[in-house]
Amino acid sequence: MNNTNLIFAGVLFACLFNGLQADAQSGAASGIVVEKYAPQSGSFPACTHIDHSSKTEIVTSGDRLFFRTDAKSPFRQSPISVLSDAHSVVFNPIEKRFYATDTGNHRLITFADPASDPWETFATSMAGIKLQRPHDILFDDATGWMYTLNPDNGQVFRFKGTGDSAAVLDLSKHLGYSRALTIAGGTLYVIGSSHGVVVEVTDFEKQEFQIHSSYGKKRNAVAGSWQGTGLVLNDVDYYQGHWYATSYFCPSYAGENNCDEHKFIRFKTWRDFKEGTWDDLSHLLPSKVVPYFLTPHSAGLDIGVFSHESRGTAASIYRLTLAPNTP
Template sequence: MNTNRMIFAVLNMVWLFSAGLIVAEEKKMPKGIQIAKYAPTSGSFPACTHIVFSGKTEIVTANDALFYRTDSKSPFRKSAIHGLKDAHAVVFNPHNQLFYATDTGNHRLITFRDPAVAEVQDSMSSLADVKLVRPHDIVFDESTGWLYSINPDGRQVFRFKEDGKSAGVLDLPSNFRYSRALTIVDGRLYVIGSSAGAVVEVVDFGKQEYKVHNSFEKKKDAPAGSWKSTGLVLNDVDFFDGYWYATSYFCPSYAAGNDCDENKFIRFKTWQDLKNGTWEDLSHRLPPRIVPYYLTPHDDALFIAVFNHEERGVSAGVYQLTTSESE
């Protein structure tokens, strides 16, 4: 090719690019995050540890009460279900059309059909011949129909169906002294080892097979703390839109004078990132000095229940996280 032809070829290529006829390979840009207050629109719940969605019904767990609505535009109302003590979570079982709640302070699970009606269908104080002691979380596996709950201090995870007559128990590792939450992602159960700052991935419940994902620079086994004094103290870990998100129980009362907001809400891509500490700290996206607790992925958003450890009934609510492609 002579010089004139080479110049012509280069000029022609430049024209094609400028005209948009040749498109360069697009690079996928990182996803942007938006976090906004979801509920209540004003004021505060008495406390707030969890929100669940079932059809148009939304239920918030708020210490000794449940709050619900059947229209996302309406305010939440206090449920007619009474007698609860320090309740933590609710889940819906479509197989029998019942809600299940962890009535934590009363050491039981209850079922009910309608939060507007003061009728408890059933109450369970033991599973697999093991007494329930402050059961915290409860989740439902759509792929198998199993429900799972947990005794946080006893290192026991329960698997059961409907009324609890068919049940089994999984014993966690001995160093898992306190575990607050359970998560199901793609049909696999994860147990959140709070004081250990680690996550148990259950490979086979029946065979008691699991693997442990540890976190970076865990300093001290504790039920609450701060990043600098304890390392992560996990409340919950869940998967949403390509990332794992994790909350920790950090608050002024347990921070030992350290920053109680640092790394209380993080996200990461892989378990190796959790181990290496290569995560993104999103704590500044939430109000300061509040505890982010359970996470609920729903539709195209991740919902974060928060409360104030020092002042109950202040700043307790639900935040909504959404993502979009950054420009």
């Protein structure tokens, strides 16, 4: 082995020894395609999430919703105009109604059809606790339970129907700011954004859970950069054999650091998450945008993105698909 090879081997060994597997994986994921899905041209006014229910697609866009019932048609603005900084929407197939987090108004609203005006306030409190900027909302197909959360204090609510049966899981001792919820394999996960952790709820009734901590966490923050803070998770979701995760990295919070590095990653196991053995997919998205909520479904993994600095200029849905036999 010549001197050049010796130097290369030494550097590689040092990287692995110091746990820098994440950086070495940045180009390892082949067979992945990420393309802009909506809108067909231009930008939404804002964009955090897309919901798919039967033929209806709804994009949560700040103070408005955009929808369509035909994938070949452009999105139309919903006449529902009461929202303030809404973050997420979901369809309840049992009730045949949509639920949205009206985040800025500290409530959940419900409606039957995004194409018409009628809507109702569903809840301003849950389990005797006031809703404070609820972000995400989920429906569990297997059980009929719905979930939402107060992001500032790690309170997760489970409810059905009128909300009278609501219960709360208090994770305030373990989480800071928390943006998202995920159901994968019948299990509920709470995304601890500022702490860079994911809480796996093993039994909501018994208040049992375990915490998965991310590799490379430097300090707690609501936004940042890989070098400055470590992961600041917006969402984590499971799709076709991998977990995918987004982080709130942008120029305003990154400062002199790279705001794109590790903002969109994937990994196979929670051990990989803990050890930093992941693929950095950030280069597949535009630079300087924030990837937010993830929506896995049969056609791909959808990613809501926006510009933190220039709202309404890069707010779009991107779709990730895998080529056949992609590892």
